Amino acid sequence: MGSAVTASTQTITPFSYLRIDKDASTPIYQQIAEAIGSLLDSGVLPPGYILPPERVLCAQFGISRMTLRQAMSLLDREGFVNSRRGVGTAVTDSRLRKQQQEVRSFSEDIRARGGRPESRLISLDLAIPTPSVRDFFELHEQQKVYEVQRVRLKDGEPLALELARLPERLCPGLERFDVARSSLHEILEQSYGLRPETCNEEISAEIPSPEQRKLLSIPARTAVLVINRKIHMDQGRPLEFTRSVYRGDRYTAVVHSVRRSKSILQATSS
Amino acid sequence: MGSAVTASTQTITPFSYLRIDKDASTPIYQQIAEAIGSLLDSGVLPPGYILPPERVLCAQFGISRMTLRQAMSLLDREGFVNSRRGVGTAVTDSRLRKQQQEVRSFSEDIRARGGRPESRLISLDLAIPTPSVRDFFELHEQQKVYEVQRVRLKDGEPLALELARLPERLCPGLERFDVARSSLHEILEQSYGLRPETCNEEISAEIPSPEQRKLLSIPARTAVLVINRKIHMDQGRPLEFTRSVYRGDRYTAVVHSVRRSKSILQATSS
DNA sequence: ATAGATCGAATGTCTAGACAAGTAGTGCAT
DNA sequence: ATGCACTACTTGTCTAGACATTCGATCTAT
CATH class of the missing domain: 3.40.1410.10 (Chorismate lyase-like)
Incomplete structure (x- = not known):
């Protein structure tokens, strides 16, 4: 709270209240991904909301940028956020989560x-x-x-x-x-x-x-x-x-699929 | 070839012949992921084959370890390899590729x-x-x-x-x-x-x-x-x-699913 | 022989920087 | 008003290290 990271006025965002434990056994990037993830999941932030820039978040959490980006990578991979170079990182609509189809008994x-x-x-x-x-x-x-x-x-x-x-x-x-x-x-x-x-x-x-x-x-x-x-x-x-x-009158199979992401090997497409 | 990275004898692996272009527009980590990916895809390396350690690959490619790990992360995410801390990184059976279910017209x-x-x-x-x-x-x-x-x-x-x-x-x-x-x-x-x-x-x-x-x-x-x-x-x-x-006599829907990976938020499981 | 300590090697996590590249807006010159 | 150069800001990529954690093998003492 009282830390003078920069001399300019600090904007208060929902992220200001997230806290992490650097000595915990779970890695920092995972803590941050979970913290931000639950923030997004609870619907506090509307879809399209632009997150604070990476450097600001780094300063708030007191961590290195690569570590933050590791957390963001997790969130991006699961479809919570969507980053665009030069613009920022926006919250994705929750219906767009890229969850893998799961094996279920x-x-x-x-x-x-x-x-x-x-x-x-x-x-x-x-x-x-x-x-x-x-x-x-x-x-x-x-x-x-x-x-x-x-x-x-x-x-x-x-x-x-x-x-x-x-x-x-x-x-x-x-x-x-x-x-x-x-x-x-x-x-x-x-x-x-x-x-x-x-x-x-x-x-x-x-x-x-x-x-x-x-x-x-x-x-x-x-x-x-x-x-x-x-x-x-x-x-x-x-x-x-x-x-x-x-x-057939009582059961319907449900399948969730996503657009083909740019794969490492895109040989199959003609 | 003639570079003396270490004084010890260098083991020749299929990775020794991969080359990357540091000045290309495509990022290094992606070049490496593609190179190794196609190496695995062609079946040159059998499932279970242990890749050379990260530090060896870094030296061979002349890149930093974080960059190599970014490439490995891509490969791991798509199910090409499987890393185990303290052990190494092994080639995954190709039937186990974690491809997302795709949207298809x-x-x-x-x-x-x-x-x-x-x-x-x-x-x-x-x-x-x-x-x-x-x-x-x-x-x-x-x-x-x-x-x-x-x-x-x-x-x-x-x-x-x-x-x-x-x-x-x-x-x-x-x-x-x-x-x-x-x-x-x-x-x-x-x-x-x-x-x-x-x-x-x-x-x-x-x-x-x-x-x-x-x-x-x-x-x-x-x-x-x-x-x-x-x-x-x-x-x-x-x-x-x-x-x-x-x-029904001519069409069958096909669904591919994978085991639930440790998600950021695992609230749904009771 | 067996159980436990030790140690080397591997991946996992993290830092504090640097430069590149894309975007959107500002403001100037026309 | 319009077009264009410029600039500030953002994420993307990359480096060269550091220490932590885990695993497996080896060695040792029982």
Whole structure:
């Protein structure tokens, strides 16, 4: 407050009240990114608002410019702000946040939609995989996969039919767990140390089979949304291959995408 | 070659042959990111390969470490490499590239799938929008929107029925263009300077109506994939609201997602 | 053999500057 | 009034260091 950084009058901005702890274990740039990020997130600053210049912020925080720019880089990367050389750094509209599409399990998905997820186990087998499944898992002739078939419910109502396949090699003894009660992904992470990293989904529309119709209580003249998802782990190792059949009248897949940013390699565009 | 950076023997790596131009207009860190990126992309270095330490690369390129780290940051952000403190920087499996889901027009989508996109214009009207459409575009009572209805074809076969809505205010005189021949997105960008930035899609499965069945020549017992896409521009301004109906037997939506990275604000998780 | 201390090497963070390059406005000359 | 040079201010790029933190291997004492 009383510090005379420059002799001129200091404009009071919302940034004047942010404080950082230089001795904390979390790095300064992260503290600043979080502080400014939450300032933007709370809606205190309207979209288009021009932030104070970097040098002013540096002086206020008492840090070097490169450190501040590291924080700004984080904010820019996630779409909180938008810098233009020679002009300044402006607050971006919150609808424009560049969040990556996230890998979500059924449970996480339903909870994110404000529902209560449940499962009913239909079968849990150890089986010889079909060729396409074996290909995906890169297995030998004899290696088996777990096939977990469940009815998935949202708020007590049947929503989807799910067939998850996992290689036995990665999670031996899976049948000992109660896959109906706890989330399959929680079991994989906590008991086997397996973490999904990337996911590729193929979404298509189909007419339900009589069996699907019965298991999901699908009314007449209703289609189903079929999602085939392939999940990989950190070094690209295949983890899960799941086919989910959702009631078309109760479920909608949501995809968020952004404009192609100038990539390092823009070979794919013709 | 002849430079004696250190007295010890220099290991020859593929990086030894990369050259940069310090006087070029493109920044050094970007040149280096591109050079190393293309090296990784060409598959010269296998996944898991440990790059030379930063300080070695700095010496080879004759640049400062912060500059090299800026290049590495780019590569890391796009998933080309993976750094671990105390260990080193390793090449990531190419299947693990963290590409953002991209905004694609129908034409771009079909071309990316290796097909030839075409259009047949059904109607182009200037109409009073429905409440939900008006809400999205933030329009007043009297303001109108263009409604462009087209049959979209892939390799000459009807694939989708598309109803695109655009506010008249943004693209007055749109009817003068040949929206059947050229891509709507190209017209918007080149003639009106309108560029899509983000896109939100809701994908659902439905039973086709008799009219849809006729226009798309949909066979019996086939569902349709319905995609509602809302496109925004740079400051979050709404640009386009489109409803597309795809033949379920010919089209599959593809979604790529990644594990939630440690975000600046991780408030959403309960 | 095994557990623990040590140490070298690697990335992570940060500093205090410098110059480059783009933008928008000021003010002058026409 | 109009066009143009100039200037102040902004972000972008880069340097040459410093110390911190983490990991893995080696060495040592038990």
